[in-house]
Amino acid sequence: MYIVVAKYLIPEGYAALTVFPFVVLRESESQQNLVLMQHEQIHIRQQLEMLVIAFFLWYFAEYLFGLIRFGNHNLAYRNISFEKKLTRMRKTRNF
Template identity: 50%
Template sequence: MRPLFLISSKLPANAMAIFPFIILKNKALKVDKVLINHERIHFKQQLELLIIPFYILYLLNYLINLIRYKNHYLAYFNILFEKEAYHFDDDLSYLTHRKVFAWIRFAKKNA
């Protein structure tokens, strides 16, 4: 699936995946293959959880991490979905062989 791009200079991050859109901070980021792959990994996660449950689990995981680490950045980087996306974002062929619910294996690394 080809992503639909939106540009928002007010975005607090360089990019964000909200199915079916990848929102970018600026147009030049469209050519950043690693960044786009990271967001496409989030698309797969969102689709396998039927979109809304993904956002609920994402937020719950962030809040639990925030209590655990008492730090926004540590909480964010330890979200299971982010761990998978960051781990594989530079593997541009990852999505061709990714297993369903692959993010679950990162729960073991969180404990």
Template identity: 50%
Template sequence: MRAPIIIVKKLPAAGMAIFPFILLKSERLKNDPEIINHETIHLRQQLELLIFPFYLLYFFNYLINLFRYQNHDLAYRNIIFEKEAYDHETDLHYLKKGNWYGWIRSI
């Protein structure tokens, strides 16, 4: 999947996936294969859940984690979708191997 990349200088994170786009904070991140892979994994997750349900599950998982950990960083890092993306961002062939619904293993 080759997603269009948009540079958003005021983005609150280095990268973000909002189907069908990858948003990046700076032009130099276009050359970072790990962040591109991380965000592409999120695009796959969004497709797996037919886009809108992904955002609902992501948000509710974050809220549950925030209640559980009482810490934004821990809540964010333990979102099931983020776990899959962080665990596999360095494997640039992860998506080519299939691995559909890999985030379910993080439940």
């Protein structure tokens, strides 16, 4: 995993974006946020398991479906199965 800090590549309201093998952070201080870094490490693993391209096709298909369904970017993002799984993991495993 390679960490890159690039404030203007990350949409407003988000801290990071992961595209194997890179984690792009909005702020360099985010490297100290263990919950965020674990979240992004899991996205790296998910991308590897799905051979990267399949992950992004699935991820964006779910996002677009959610955007049509909810008409709201934040709700569409929160309802992507990969994000929902990480939210459940965070609540149950205290990572």
